[in-house]
Structure formats: structure tokens, C-alpha cells
Amino acid sequence: MFEYAPAPESRSVVDLKPSYGLFVDGDFVDPADGGTFKTVNPSSEEVLAEVAEAGAQDVDRAVRAARQAYERVWGPMPGRDRAKYLFRIARIIQERSRELAVLESLDNGKPIRESRDVDLPLVAAHFFYYAGWADKLEHAGFGANPRPLGVAAQVIPWNFPLLMLAWKIAPALAAGNTVVLKPAETTPLTALLFAEICQQADLPAGVVNIVTGAGDTGRVLVEHPGVDKVAFTGSTEVGRAIARAVAGTRKKLTLELGGKAANIVFDDAPVDQAVEGIVTGIFFNQGHVCCAGSRLLIQENVADRVLESLKRRMARLRVGDPLDKNTDIGAINSAAQLARIRELSDAGSAEGAERWSPPCELPERGFWFAPTIFTGVTQAHRIAREEIFGPVLSVLTFRTPAEAVEKANNTPYGLSAGIWTDKGSRILWMADRLRAGVVWANTFNKFDPTSPFGGYKESGYGREGGRHGLEGYLNV
Ligand code: NAD
Secondary structure, eight states: OOOOOOOBOOGGGOOOOSEEOEEETTEEEOOTTOOEEEEEOTTTOOEEEEEEOOOHHHHHHHHHHHHHHIIIIITTSOHHHHHHHHHHHHHHHHHTHHHHHHHHHHHHOOOHHHIIIIIHHHHHHHHHHHHHHTTOGGGTTSOSSOEEOSEEEEEOOSSSHHHHHHHHHHHHHHTTOEEEEEOOTTOOHHHHHHHHHHHHTTOOTTSEEEOOOSHHHHHHHHHOTTOSEEEEESOHHHHHHHHHHHTTSSOEEEEEOOOOOEEEEOTTSOHHHHHHHHHHHHHGGGGOOTTOOOEEEEEGGGHHHHHHHHHHHHTTOOBSOTTBTTOSBOOOSOHHHHHHHHHHHHHHHHTTOEEEOOOOOOOSSSOOOOOEEEESOOTTSHHHHSOOOSSEEEEEEESSHHHHHHHHHOSSOOSEEEEEOSOHHHHHHHHHHOOOSEEEESOOSOOOTTSOBOOSGGGEESOBSTTHHHHTTEEO
């Protein structure tokens, strides 16, 4: 049997500091009350650094800095000059992409292959794309003279730390807003390296501010009266709390929340390609993907064939060291997330679904979960209804296209869906009926900065990416 030799990416490209301050008004500063927290490497539980925890005074200071920068520098600056800063940031991200990718894998646990080949190229592409819009806003379809909103408060999750930062900061800055961004508490490090990149690009002080901390810091930020716009990506539960907090204020709100996407395989789909798409759909980024294809719907007459092929493919997935270039599945981001995945998987077994994982050896230290599928799942099972946000796939079957549509739409979410079939007409028929923001056909988890992304129903409202992504940051 062929064995892979270890192919570790070097950690030495990253210059980790023992501690990090908050990035406010162009400088790194200590938090007013001196609070800190630790961020760990989820693949080893090793402490990577100590990070400042922003309290109310710190958030206030950051919002004031953003306001001043908005009024004095960034708001009045011509779009063509804002564009130059965004292009410069995009170029520096490309130049430092190896360093950023290694840091992302260290702090998040995702395989280096993904941070290097997916996250980082998309991060740079987002800045390039929105740099192009900065001097063309009057042609974006939002009137002759679209105005920025002011100060944007942005709160992001841990699954794509730098990519979610790019989705938030690039359009906000292109449209002429300034920002205060709070990264997730388990993955603050690439946002802090991004702050250094802002310094390197000579971005005027206060245009980008980064406040680190947990949910309380996020709550204080979105509730701050000096904020004009709130952009949140995270769980539906926290999204609801934010919508309540913002209701009745003048703040504009966009929410990108959870998902429970159906990946639908018809009997005329090429099986090998569909299996690759199923694997990408649920095991990419350990399944920590809001638009993951976490419900597999297979047409009944090919279910056995597809499942057999899927299991064979899963047995070849390599789980382990995120910094090894051959790794397919890295570490689960935190102990808390691992506990949630375990709880829901146990519920799947307890409710009668059949659980299967390939034999795979998991490292002793760190947070790990083997790729898992459940068959015999019904729509009533918790694992078919709730977002697991891990490498766990629930398999259901259907007989007719109409039944597939009904099952796919039977969810409170509506972020994405996938269709695998040979027939173009069937793709269009299905796409018309699926209540999902993105529908992929014969592919899955494909992203592009020119394409809007966002949800229906409890997956949130507003769109990020593309021309549509500017709307949330303009007074239209
Ligand atoms: P989460 O909602 O717990 O946390 C997200 C962020 O919100 C973190 O930075 C957290 O510190 C902060 N936060 C927590 N409580 C807050 C409060 N009361 N006020 C303000 N901020 C608060 O979500 P998570 O566990 O970090 O991320 C996973 C979730 O994110 C999943 O449900 C996933 O589907 C969703 N997600 C959605 C998208 C999308 O584009 N729709 C993308 C990525 C992740």
C-alpha cells in the first residue's frame, strides 16, 4: 500500500508575538482594563498568544477613531484614491500569503492546502475586486451619487477568519465607510496580522480598527450608538439577538447566518464527480462551512451505488496535522465546537440513524472528529434539521424531482444547495424551486468575489460579494 511521506509546511514563516494589543486609530494599544485571553492551536492545544480583550471603553475609543477617520479623511477622499489603498492591501496580501496561510492554519486548525489554495487567493481577490468598484460607485446601479453610511461595526465567526474579514472590510472601505471589526475569540490572529498590513499599506489611521474579545465585546460594539451599520456573520441565535438590539435604531443591518444545505444527486449524475462534490460539500474545512452540503439527498435507485463509492472515497481522506500539505481534514476549531458535534452525532445514533466512519487514527492531543455519515435519516431527526457545523453528513433519499425539492426546502434555513444531474433543463427547473441563496450545479462550495452570497429565511438577509455587496454599505 502506497504511503504518503510527511510534507510539513514550515511554521517559521510566521513571526508570532507572545501578546497582541487592540488595533485602534492606526496603532496597537493596551486594553483600558488590561483584560486578556489566550488563543490556542486546536490541533495541539498549545497556547499561541495572549490577546487583548476589549471592554466598553476600548470599543468606544475604536468607534470614535473610526468616526474621525470617516469625517476627516476617508469619507471625503475621492474613490480613485481609496481604490489605490485597496489595491495596495490586495498586493501585500498576495506577497504575504504564505505567512497568512500558515497563521490561519495554526489558529483555526484548517489544512494548509485549503488556507493556501482557497482562503488566501479569495481574500486577495476580494480586495482586488472591490478596489475596482471604489471609483465607479455611481455605475453600480444605486443612483447617481451613492453615499457611504459612516462607521460600520463588523462581527465575524471563526470558520474563515481572514476570508470573512475580507468579505466585510473590502466592500465597506470601497464604498467610503470606516470600520471597527471584531474577529471571533478563537481565531483573532490573522485579523491582527491584517492590521499590520494596514500599517504597511499606510492606510490612514482609524479607517480600520480591530477589537478582539468574545461575545460581550461584539454585543457592546453592535449596540454602540456611534455606529451607522452593523454587519454580522455567525449563528442564527446571535443574529436574532443583534436584530433585536438594532431594531428601532437608524443602523442598517445585514446578517449572514447558518445553513443546512441539501446536496441533491439524481440517477443520471456522473457518480465519481458527484462523490467528489459530496466530499467537498461536507468535509471541506472540517464541515465548518455555513453553506456546507450537510444533507445529502440521493435518488433512491442509485443510493447504494453512490454510498458505496462515497465510503470508498472517505476511506482515503487524510485526517491530521493541518500544516501537512497532504492533509484533507484538519482539527475541529475548539473544544466547545467538538462537544456540539459530538452531542448532535450522539443524538443521530440515539434517534435510530446508522452511523459510519472510515477507520482513521486521530491524534491524541487537540480537537478531532472523524469524517462521519449517517444513513437511514428521516426529516424528523435532529441531524437532518439542526446545523452540526462539523464533518458529519446526513443521508436521505428521494424518488422524484418534486420530492427532492420538497425535502430540500424543508428547513428553516436557505443559504445554499447543490444539484447533480446530466440534464440542463432539470438544473434550471430545480434552481427555480429551491429556496436557497446560492444553487450550485455539478459543483459545490465554489466562491467568487463577483458573485453575491447570502440567505433566505433564517440564513439571514442582505448579500455579500459582487455589485450587490456594495448595497449594504451605501445610503441608497
Ligand atoms: P457565533 O454566532 O457564536 O459567533 C460569531 C461571532 O459573534 C463571534 O465573533 C462572537 O464572538 C460574536 N458574538 C457572540 N455573541 C454575540 C453577541 N451577543 N453580540 C455580538 N456578537 C456576538 O457563531 P460561531 O459559532 O462563531 O460561527 C458559526 C456560525 O456562523 C454557524 O452558524 C455558521 O453557519 C455561521 N456562518 C455563516 C456564514 C454566512 O455567510 N452565512 C459564514 C460563516 C459562518
